Amino acid sequence: MTELYRGYQRLRFDRPHPRVLRITMDNGRMNTADAAMHAELVRIWRDLDADDSVNCAIITGAGKVFSAGGDFAMVREITESFETRTRVWREARDLVYNIINCRKPVVSAMRGVAVGAGLVCGILADVSIATPDCRITDGHTRLGVAAGDHAAIIWPLLCGMAKAKYYLLTCDLLRGEEAERIGLISLLAEDADLDAKAVDVATRLAEGAQSAIRWTKYSLNNWLRQAGPAFDASLAMEFMGFSGPEVKEGLGAHLEKRRPAFPPTTEA
Numbered sequence: 379m380t381e382l383y384r385g386y387q388r389l390r391f392d393r394p395h396p397r398v399l400r401i402t403m404d405n406g407r408m409n410t411a412d413a414a415m416h417a418e419l420v421r422i423w424r425d426l427d428a429d430d431s432v433n434c435a436i437i438t439g440a441g442k443v444f445s446a447g448g449d450f451a452m453v454r455e456i457t458e459s460f461e462t463r464t465r466v467w468r469e470a471r472d473l474v475y476n477i478i479n480c481r482k483p484v485v486s487a488m489r490g491v492a493v494g495a496g497l498v499c500g501i502l503a504d505v506s507i508a509t510p511d512c513r514i515t516d517g518h519t520r521l522g523v524a525a526g527d528h529a530a531i532i533w534p535l536l537c538g539m540a541k542a543k544y545y546l547l548t549c550d551l552l553r554g555e556e557a558e559r560i561g562l563i564s565l566l567a568e569d570a571d572l573d574a575k576a577v578d579v580a581t582r583l584a585e586g587a588q589s590a591i592r593w594t595k596y597s598l599n600n601w602l603r604q605a606g607p608a609f610d611a612s613l614a615m616e617f618m619g620f621s622g623p624e625v626k627e628g629l630g631a632h633l634e635k636r637r638p639a640f641p642p643t644t645e646a
Contacts, residue, residue: 380429380431382425382428382429383425386418386422387414387415387418388403388404388405388412388414388415388418389401389402389403389404389415389418389419389422390402390404390440394436394577394580394581395577395580395581395584397431397432397433397434397584397585398432398433398434398435398436398577398580398581398584399426399429399432399434399435399436400435400436400438400577401422401426401435401436401437401438402438402439402440403415403419403437403438403439403440403444403445403496404439404440404441407446407449408443408445408446408490408491409439409440409441409443409444409445409446409496410445410446410447410448410449410494411445411447411448411449411452411494411495411496412449412451412452413449413452413455413466415449415495416448416452416466416469416470416473416495417469419473419495419496419498419499420469420472420473420476423473423476423477423479423480423484424476424480426480426482427479427480427481427482432482432584433482433483433583433584433585433588434482434483434484434485434580434581434583434584435482435483435484435485435580436484436485436486436487436576436577436580437484437485437486437487437499437500437503438486438487438488438573438576439488439489439490439496441490442489442490443489443490443491444486444487444488444489444490444491444492444496444497444500444512445491445492445493445494445495445496445497445500446491446493446494446496447491447493447494447495447496447497447517448493448494448495450629450632450633452466453521453620453625453629454629456617456620457620457621457625457626457629463617463620463621464617466617467613467614467617470495470526470527470613470616470617471610471613473495473498473499474498474502474527474528474531474609475606477498477499477502477503478502478599478602478603479599481592481595481596482592483504483505483580483583483591483592483595484499484502484503484504484505485503485504485505485506485507485576485579485580485583486499486500486501486503486505486506486507486508486576487507487508487567487572487573487575487576488500488506488507488508488509488512488514488554488563489508489509489512489569489572490512490513491512491513492508492512492513492514493514493515493516493517494517494527495527497514497516497527497528498527498528500514500563501528501532501533501536501562501563502528502532504595505564505565505579505583506562506563506564506565507563507564507565507566507567507572507575507576507579508554508557508558508563508565508566508567508572509554509566509567509568509569509572510553510554510555510566510568511553511554511555511569512553512554512557513551513552513553514551514552514553514554514557514562514563515545515549515550515551515552516529516533516545516546516549517549518546518549518616519546519547519548519549520549520628520638521625521628521629521632522619522622522624522625522626522627522628522629522638522640523616523617523619523620523624523625523628524612524615524616524618524619525546525547525612525616526609526612526613526614526615526616526617527613527616528609529542529546529612530605530608530609530611530612531602531605531606531608531609531612532602532605533545533546533562535601535602535605536561536562537560537561537562538560538561541560541562554566565579623641624640624641624644627639627640627641628640
């Protein structure tokens with residue numbers, strides 16, 4: 379492994395193929411995105427882009443879970459600290475744009491639960507693969523903030539505005555099978571076959587014509603770059619919400635495992 383990948387605490391790396399880098403989120407707590415993992419998920423796409431020994435990457439989660447979303451300690455700190463809020467806002471912005479602008483194709487392999495910053499990587503991957511029973515949800519409005527992160531930039535393009543609005547407004551759970559049916563993800567694979575399927579797709583991309591593949595990715599991602607203003611606005615409104623009353627109730631309800639009782643009216 380090159381020096382580029384030394385110093386990571388929450389991401390593990392291995393090579394299932396000489397020119398494929400597998401990135402595994404692993405923090406021992408259902409791969410929730412704490413402050414360290416959030417920062418590393420921003421950095422890894424720049425390091426991957428700079429590594430001439432890698433043609434394709436796989437992003438997955440350790441154990442039986444892809445990622446269970448944002449770490450609640452980090453969420454609480456975002457609500458309480460302006461400095462943390464602005465830092466994580468910058469990271470959330472850079473995470474999305476770094477994946478989009480990375481020259482190398484990315485394959486995601488999702489099982490268990492896929493939420494939060496991990497889901498950003500899973501859905502923005504160039505080829506997204508999930509198990510039929512993988513539980514996918516955006517989760518933002520249930521927490522009490524606008525659906526920022528990656529949602530506005532890509533969900534309407536993948537599954538259409540009607541489905542995007544329904545799932546992002548309600549935070550209803552999507553199983554992998556339904557996500558594939560509506561076009562939110564690329565492929566399905568049974569749990570026992572998921573890792574092998576991801577390696578097979580990544581190997582085909584790693585052994586293909588690299589200029590052709592990278593320029594095709596760049597061209598297609600111009601659709602996402604055009605949606606940049608919508609994404610920037612959604613992210614700004616998400617982080618404005620972290621200073622408001624709804625997220626405090628949403629966070630409390632999550633921690634106390636109860637239904638949230640949001641204020642009945644708002645000035646928004």
